[in-house]
């Protein structure tokens with residue numbers, strides 16, 4: 001799976017099935033191989049597994065369909081459109097996205113708690129060095145089509161994650177930037 005693949009409301013997930021690995025020993029949560037290795041290294045760096053629960057990683061089309069259907073029934077359309085991608089349009093289907101929650105008794109499956117402090121913030125601060133970006137930040141909802149999700153991280157690889165952080169761009173903007181002259185030049189000269 002191309003780590004820069006764009007999946008959103010107007011771009012469907014490619015049908016290829018990623019090569020998957022469990023995010024940690026004994027977990028049923030899986031990610032695409034490179035993403036799983038990056039996450040493992042980052043978690044080790046912040047001693048994350050002691051405090052952070054992997055809530056949802058790779059999902060099949062059928063799983064996304066079931067989550068969407070259940071959320072429509074339980075939470076209604078307004079909530080579901082904000083937080084749950086339509087089947088075929090979820091980044092989780094690429095295996096490159098993970099939802100994480102601060103471990104606790106009432107961890108929410110759709111909106112897990114992942115605060116901007118403590119171990120979660122240490123994870124967030126170091127995420128780019130291990131290839132991850134916070135995919136749906138506040139203020140970019142009009143570009144991503146998804147509400148602010150502090151818990152959803154997307155693997156794009158270390159070089160791209162760092163550059164996206166420096167430029168303050170979400171994936172939609174970053175791909176436009178790469179396709180524009182400046183981005184292509186930087187890419188070709190090896191500065192990304």
Ligand SMILES: [Zn+2]
Pocket residue numbers: 092097098099151152153
């Ligand atoms: Zn997610």
